[in-house]
Every structure is written in structure tokens, then in C-alpha cells.
Amino acid sequence: QVQLVQSGAEVKKPGASVKVTCKASGYTFTGYYMHWVRQAPGQGLEWMGWINPNSGGTNYAQKFQGRVTMTRDTSISTAYMELSRLRSDDTAVYSCARGEGSSWYPGHYWGQGTLVTVSS
Amino acid sequence: QSALTQPASVSGSPGQSITISCTGTSSDVGSYDLVSWYQQHPGKVPKLMIYEDNKRPSGVSNRFSGSKSGNTASLTISGLQAEDEADYYCCSYAGRSTWVFGGGTKLTVL
Numbered sequence: 640q641v642q643l644v645q646s647g648a649e650v651k652k653p654g655a656s657v658k659v660t661c662k663a664s665g666y667t668f669t670g671y672y673m674h675w676v677r678q679a680p681g682q683g684l685e686w687m688g689w690i691n692p693n694s695g696g697t698n699y700a701q702k703f704q705g706r707v708t709m710t711r712d713t714s715i716s717t718a719y720m721e722l723s724r725l726r727s728d729d730t731a732v733y734s735c736a737r738g739e740g741s742s743w744y745p746g747h748y749w750g751q752g753t754l755v756t757v758s759s
Numbered sequence: 760q761s762a763l764t765q766p767a768s769v770s771g772s773p774g775q776s777i778t779i780s781c782t783g784t785s786s787d788v789g790s791y792d793l794v795s796w797y798q799q800h801p802g803k804v805p806k807l808m809i810y811e812d813n814k815r816p817s818g819v820s821n822r823f824s825g826s827k828s829g830n831t832a833s834l835t836i837s838g839l840q841a842e843d844e845a846d847y848y849c850c851s852y853a854g855r856s857t858w859v860f861g862g863g864t865k866l867t868v869l
Binding site for chain 2: 674689698702740744
């Protein structure tokens, strides 16, 4: 069965970077885009960007341009999201979500989420 | 890339129907048949309820339906049940290989 398993919670200081992992199993990793979405405490979902695991091509929301980097390692079916120059308002749950259909909309399969806390 | 506009909250009694709107622009909702809807219970992962404006994934109750007119998409839940109480989010393709979510709507079943 399809599973997306993310890395554990992180606590970071302002200005630091965080790298969240999303390990896929149960399907061909390179066959589906991967979205990254975050949700601040008590707030809504926010699309951060996506990666084509086959080509490594990425596209990011304008808000995160210059601070986010999405990569993948096809040998271990894992996607990564790194966010740099962290601020307190980056405190959120970060989730990966597999893209579906011909348009790769964020679909049925999501990771369990990784809580990133930014605090001095 | 501004978030899509959803009402902060809606409510309804068991058995009733409610509709949640999702307003975007001619650059996102109005340009593509790519609006999806997600249900999220507290502390849980979002669940896909509708995709490509009005398609329902297998396993999702037919009480949930999606529609769109112009720049506004809508999610309708008929025969409201207590278990439908949750947060609902719309999402649309916004062009240039980007996506955008709505701010979310809290559904209360009275």
C-alpha cells in the first residue's frame, strides 16, 4: 500500500535551516509528483511547492522562493524539503502529498506531517 | 498568489445541506478545471473529497459534491451528519506550475 513516512519533529533557532524527509513506499516513486504543504498552528493549508521525482524539476510558491529547496534521492525513494533562514512564523506542520491524475493535483496520499518549531 | 477566499465558518443541522464557497480569480479557479476539496479533522491528515472540480474519489460518500461557476467553486454536503464536522479546504491550480489553497472553512454540525 502507498505510504509516505516523514521524519520526526524538529526544534530550530531563528536563522537556522531545517530539512524534512518524506520516504515513499508502495508505488513507483519516480512516477508521481510530490507536493509540500505546511500548516501553522490553528491556521490553514499553504502550498509550498512541488518536485518531479523523475526529472528533479521543481517549482516553488513565490512566497518561499530563495528560501526553500526541494530535492529527491530516487535510490531510496525519498523526497526532501529544506527551508532556510527560519523565522518564528515558520513554526508549522510540514507535509508531503503525492500528486495524482494527469494534472498532479495534491491527492489521496499524505505524509503524517513533521512539526517544525522555530524558537530562540 | 493570494489564497482563495472561503467563509471562515458555516453550520447546519443534521440532515440539512450546506454549501461552502471558494472564490478565486480568472487566473486560477476560473481558468482550470482543477479545484479539489479536502476535509481535515483536528490533528488529522487532510482527506481528498473532490478533485477536478466535481469528481469524487472512490470511497467518498455521494453526499459530497463539487461544482463551479466562473471564479467560484462550491462544495455541497447533503444529509449533514455529525461526522462531517471538520475543516474544509479548497485548492486550485494557479498556472505557471503552482497551486493555491483556500483559507479554510470550519463546518459545525449543530
